[in-house]
Amino acid sequence: MTMIKNVSSSPRIVSESRLIAGPESDVKIHLINKRLADLPRFSAERTLVMMHGATFSSASLFDVAVAGASFMDVLAQAGYDVWAVDARGYGGSSRPPDMSRAPEEGAPVVTARTAVQDFAAAVDFICRDREIVSVNVLGMSWGATIAGAFASAASAKIEKLILVTPLWLSKEPLRIDAGGPLGAYRIVSPRAFEAAWRGAAPEHARHDLIPDGWFEIWEKAALATDPDSPHPDTIRAPSGAVQDVRVHWTADNPFYDPGAIACPVLVLAAEWDVDVRFDMAHDLFVRLASAPYKRLVEIGQGTHMVLMERNRQQAFDAVIGFLNERVAPAS
Template identity: 50%
Template sequence: MTTNDFRHDTPILTEDHRIPSDTSGIELYVRNKRPASMNTFTNEKTIVMVHGATYPIGSLYDVELDGFTFLDYLASHGYDVYAVDVRGYGGSTRPPEMEQPADSNPPLVRTETGVRDLGSAVNFVLKHRNLSKVNVLGMSWGGTVAGAYTSRNNDKVNKLILVAPQWLSTKPVPIDNGGPLGSYRLVPVGSTKERWLSAAPEDKRNDLIPEGWFEQWTEATLASDPGSQSVHPGHIRATNGPILDIREYWTANRAFYEPKEITVPVLLVHAEWDIDVPLDLAQNFFTSLTGAVYRRWVEIGEGTHMVLLEKNRMQAFQAIRSFLDESYIPSK
């Protein structure tokens, strides 16, 4: 049985930054959590994280469940953790098209833009802490962003952690509902529980999300897009660029980047009931990582695509921390 090893006796500092992107008028929101006692900063103990196609960092990585968040957990174990909202999400600047009707403009914030925004965040952290490398983590679409970034910037990445990253699919991807794509989509947050739970076997659904957790997640998620609440109560806006890329890359048998070009250590975390990234996709992706100096796959039982927010989240947290804690000396 997995134990809760969050270090409650570690005071954690939180700092919020707004950094420039590579586009005039677009700022990126970066949240930092670290031990209050930390005064030495290293490549190995620094992490930069990016979110998926629908929910921002405050909804995926910094929701307090059972008294602490994923960011808190890593900080309590001695990590200097940064998480960035790509433009259009969370605390980052929303492009002006997002204040217009969705059908007035083409899909916004494609994967290439996500890679650039992650790059801006990594460069900020490297300069801010006077480092040469950081660890990088991404989930789902964020796994594509993080993987693509690393494939082009191995020299800036210490280790790479990917939670259920996208990969080539011969079947429709559930996040794409079909039909025309506007610049963004409206996500009805409170009513997503049924779809979330539907990935699990019927007799396992009742205890997948502990009592009160979904409500806490809903509150945090809606708070991430206050501008939408007066116009579209109960909804957040999510850009459609990632959905267009599913159509033009992942279901069209075109890889957005080549996993074999990643040469740093890689951890793949996946859960058995993930219908967004099914098991065969995870396997095909893992076996494509032929350039990684070493790679590991951790499969979490009784979890969905949202395993980081479910009853077995500690299994994922501990696997990620264990991978990061390992000393790694590159061969000459």
């Protein structure tokens, strides 16, 4: 295991980057950790482990500081020992060998099944390191697939589950799948992604969706997660998540059973999300039949990337409020 530690611009937050053993001997999993320097103790209730989506790694989804703080900074300031995981093929984790060749030379790598194994290894490491037996879990988009599948199979390890713009069943094609043959990975330009990001909002709202300067900060952070990409100003993203869409989410074949999730659940949706529409999030919510309690929150004037948009504080407040609750709402 390697570890890099520094104190962020806020003197009270400690930031660590760790590289831990994965589920196979040749796999290393990258973790980011942030917490208050004077956090009095570690506990299951105050530990949160997060999983990224299909295209961008955890650093570029959860730890880009705009307006003075990233999502991870805000969670740490709220008193949480917060971790973010990169599945293999993403960010600082090991890249499968096929990702060092031309995309068309390999089959799609890093499906949800593989990512669940990586996430489970990360949770086990965190529980050992912090001497706790369970954690809170947050997954975004495809990462919600990983989080949901993990929670459905390991309920004893989960305190609370948060699913942000969660990928789920769709009777319509999804934007992430452009059709055609799938290679091992995709070449993604964050600059080109900006058009799709803003394009989900009504035309009159596209400029103000992302405050001035935020996109440029995010783009720089995203590109830094894959300095070895073979094309300038791009990152590589495994194609396994797109294969998951074809095999599961547009084939009426759920990857996991939400009814098996036995912890409190928050589902967070966004009004202008065209990647995971509200009907998809609501269908998932209805199926969470075993949750002791559950909540569905829709953030107005937000898209699939709501955690990096002007209304992000509403999403932050919903997440932290849910985590802070210590008892189920009265029936």
